[in-house]
Amino acid sequence: MRNILIPTDFSENAMNAVSYALELFKYEKCNFYLMHAYQDAIYQETIDVTRDNLHDVTTQVAQRSAEQLELILKEINDISPNPQHTYITVSSNNILIDESDKIVDEKNIDLIVMGTKGKSNDKKITFGSQTLQVLKYVKCPVLAIPENQTYSQPKHVLFPTNYLIPYKRRELKLFCDMIAPYRSVVDVVYISKSSKLSIRQEDNQRFMKEALCKNEVNFKTIDSKDVVTAIEAYVANHPIDMLVMVNTRESFLESFLYPSRVDQLSLKLNVPFFAMQNIKRDA
Template structure:
């Protein structure tokens, strides 16, 4: 049985991520933990509910957290009933990455699911700040970021963007292979042609990658190096009608460099398909 942790701030975007996850894993037996984390900096959903009662802020936040979780719990059970899914709620006070790290270890979580942007991120961005913080805090648990308030289909093709500079192993490949297997999706390997030709190390890593994917449909694609790598990826996703994209997160690796691109280059680029991020400790 798979263990899935879904993060929510009770926004439409967060519920959309929960709903997508239940559809994606509809045929998989799994425990789904719905988590809300609050702190003194969390805005009240109903700021006037305790007006004149001089109630403690954290007490109000805890109540709203539990009420919001209960509401989403009943809503998802109505929208997407599934006997294969055991659903539970968790309300916690603290720092989001720290709480997520603790729960992933305690509950042996296989996948974290969250909306790509939350209530405080109204402007389209390549990757939301909460997603980035969770990815950086989790060296060994994949994260699935779902586009905001967008109905996503089960992917028939998954793009895997990589520079071939790191060796591939079972820890980083299993989440991608599992996702492709349950979706019956082909994997489209995308490499941005920065160097002209692959080094001997890159060729070795490519061969290792293809060996891991030998039982799955896959193809290798080379893309020209535009002024912005996000532009390259966006073009690839649109041209091939890709339904999901995946990358491995290494410090100082391809994905981190992508996130560091000058804002002016990537401010208009929003990932419009689910994004599977596979962290790997260096």
């Protein structure tokens, strides 16, 4: 049974992520946790919030949150009834990061699915602030869905790597199982000025070959020092349906997600983005 957390702010982007997840996992038995953390909304509700009326405002926001989650459930049952899927709604007076961490730990969540942006939908950025926080701080793989993304089966997946990190078996298995029903082809691309691998890199590459055995995997090398440009060019020149990266020390994704690089990020995602966190979890 797959456990999937879908945070929502009730935006079109968030609902689009829900729709994508339902299609992607339509062949699997899944528990979907539809979660809205509304603490920030309480203080954004009105400039007139005081200690005297805080309880009343909180009650109103909580009620609205629960009602909107029920509307999402109704929409899901209308557009994608699936006897293999179970839905649990979570409405919480908490902030997104803390509530996500709590549910991930308590429910042994396999994957978080959310939009790359929420209600703000700023066209100048790749990730909205909430999605960026989840990618950086929540210890769970994340599948981020771009706005207006129309579902298509992940037939061709790009997995750039520097082979410097020992991948976690659980996370590679999740990735493999997620795309296996679609007979996906995975392009594992090593981006470097040197094609020679160290012993450490060779060992990590060998582990990837074993872990991704359910899929057709092409191991390639691109001669480049500019990782972002190389990935953008590859996505532009190949029919890529999903981009996969790993967020950990010494990885490509780490340099994209930290503040020194976020404002300069030129990678404009127009395909679903799967970020493995490479952290220790129960097997």
